[in-house]
Amino acid sequence: MSAPLKNDVLLRALLRQPTERTPLWMMRQAGRYLPEYRATRAKAGSFLAMCMNPEYACEVTLQPLERFPLDAAILFSDILTIPHAMDLDLAFEAGEGPKIGKPVRTAADVDALFVPDPAKELKYVVDAVALIRRELGGRVPLIGFAGSPWTVGTYMVEGGGSKTFARIKGMMYGDPKLLHRMLDVVTRATTDYLNAQVEAGAQAVMVFDTWGGALAPAQYREFSLQYMARIVHGLTRERDGRRVPVVLFTKGGGRWLAEMAATGADALGVDWTTDLADARAQTAGKVALQGNLDPCVLYAPPAVIREEVAKVLASYGHGHGHVFNLGHGIHPDVNPEHAGAMVAAVHELSPQYHR
Amino acid sequence: MSAPLKNDVLLRALLRQPTERTPLWMMRQAGRYLPEYRATRAKAGSFLAMCMNPEYACEVTLQPLERFPLDAAILFSDILTIPHAMDLDLAFEAGEGPKIGKPVRTAADVDALFVPDPAKELKYVVDAVALIRRELGGRVPLIGFAGSPWTVGTYMVEGGGSKTFARIKGMMYGDPKLLHRMLDVVTRATTDYLNAQVEAGAQAVMVFDTWGGALAPAQYREFSLQYMARIVHGLTRERDGRRVPVVLFTKGGGRWLAEMAATGADALGVDWTTDLADARAQTAGKVALQGNLDPCVLYAPPAVIREEVAKVLASYGHGHGHVFNLGHGIHPDVNPEHAGAMVAAVHELSPQYHR
Helix, strand or coil, X not given: CCCCCCCCHHHHHHCCCCCCCCCECCCCCCCCCCHHHHHHHHHHCCHHHHHHCHHHHHHHHHHHHHHCCCCCEECCCCCCHHXXXXXXXXXXXXXXXXXXXXXXXXXXXXXXXCCCXXXXXXXXXXXXXXXXXXXXXXXXXXXXXXECHHHHHHHHHHCECCCCCHHHHHHHHHCHHHHHHHHHHHHHHHHHHHHHHHHHCCCEXXXXXXXXXXXXXXXXXXXXXXXXHHHHHHCCCEECCEECCEEEEECCXXXXXXXXXXXXXXXXXXXCXXXXXXXXXXXXXCCEEEEEECHHHHHCCHXXXXXXXXXXXXXXXXXXXXXXXXXXXXXXXXXXXXXXXXXXXXXXXXXXXXX | CCXXXXXXXXXXXXXXXXXXXXXXXXXXXXXXXXXXXHHHXXXXXXXXXXXXXXXXXXXXXXXXXXXXXXXXXXXXXXXXXXXXXXXXXXXXXXXXXXXXXXXXXXXXXXXXXXXXXXXXXXXXXXXXXXXXXXXXXXXXXXXXXXXXXXXXXXXXXXXXXXXXXXXXXXXXXXXXXXXXXXXXXXXXXXXXXXXXXXXXXXXXXXXXXXXXXXXCHHHHHHHHHHHHHHHHHHCCCEECCEECCEEEEECCCHHHHHHHHCCCCCXXXXXXXXXXXXXXXXXXXXXXXXXXXXXXXXHCCHHHHHHHHHHHHHHHCCCCCEEEEECCCCCCCCCHHHHHHHHHHHHHHCHHHHC
């Protein structure tokens, strides 16, 4: 039905199959550091308008591929599409981050939640996936994504970003059953949403657990990891005769990698606070690993970027199953040429680890 | 010279000596959650004015001891007294956190730094320590403190708080020698400063590395831990015939506890993202451990607080060398009665672990 995939290095690496070099992409590769992204953003009028318009979403998704020889496209969207689809009044205020106008704090608020129909409330995302897939023409695979239920839940309960997660943790310790009820709805919504992305053409999916690292170990297991595991089990894992790899990423979750691997995910994202050698030892070949250059390395001169790329590659070491990435999203004030230096260094330095 | 110490449970626990129960204090125990603190703050006019006035600093330091049977007082001050003493134009703007008006970004900025004389530029802190010690009358020991060079350095370079540490990391990757030169000055200043606190009466000292956890492991070792180790080695470790314990705390440093213990510190602070059982295994009895209730537990009802206190005590388990604390500072909107419930639970539940 669609064009054959010309570059499947990412998909093979995510399944720990042999590759001739280490594939790479960048979290938030379609982002503000690119002038062409800022131009589309200006045309669209707002961040949310850009997310909700499949043409714009497709345009910015493809932009970084025009600049750099990356091995994947990632759907341009936001982790808060689900609360938006749940009518919780999402807005992005300039310089303030996301706001949820109708936060979820009481039993009545949780009762009012529903599982959005991806074909209806989230149709704009599904349409974007299909359009991007068509426009990619098989150049590289397309990654779909969603936030983890815990992470999306923090915004739903706090009403926006938070440093301390006081409200959701107050609910977690004070009324854990209520929080579980909320996370259950978000988990079902997320599973349907990711499956709709796969159905529309996403060839791998990633779950971003940006705030799981703020939890104590027992709470991480109970309120974040458990729900990510349910998503992994509910996902369509094969499509068009090919396995659809699933990647879990908990920022600050470096001590929990073995437990994350036990969910059955194919790969784990690793941030820069954990060495890949350590991550590899913890996960003992059960999963591929994706990461983990400190995004701030891209502020340094290209020669330093090359050295730091070399260290990340050496830390993973010989063998397959490594997807090079930043340890978090690329910062908006990074010089695109520095991103290019990173990409070039991975292309140049990684083949030796695959011989 | 001063009144004999009536309650030395904290000092013994920090040295892993036998105690009949687990001592406790709370990070930021003299803080905004107490109405009496807010009253003093209003009298003083500003946070900085309160820090710089020994009578006010003494007043708020003693306030939590009037409410709760805590086992230590901690000097009321701020980790940014050192950049303030270096004339970097420190200000606390309402709701915005600290600002450094003259940030350190160039070689010339670093050249202009000097090691403040604690008897001069930081006399107000030394005077506060002496006054608090006198007013305590031997009730409990007084803990002195400073920020880690890396953590204080982040404010000095960024010019305030930061989410990404883009500027200091840009310097770290782009001009590491310059950053080392800056950290060297801050380290010498911090060592002198802590020794002056000990000289004035502090009976234990703690180094707060709030932002070390944002570093990759190699950078943590080179730019944070190395300088904390230098401080540990430069400290006065005995005073009035008694050992002065030193505690290191890197928030988010749960994977580096063994390396932190190797500095020669007597005790390590542990945040709630690491189980104390894990921390104890990592450090193999080399150090005492201080922590680590999630401060958000204090939003829950007292019965839940008691259960969570029980879990922390059980996680450390039997034996000495545990100082109960929160895993980070108490939040400003916590009900003081909930802090009281935590304190009562530690008093009630901890003796069984010391039999």
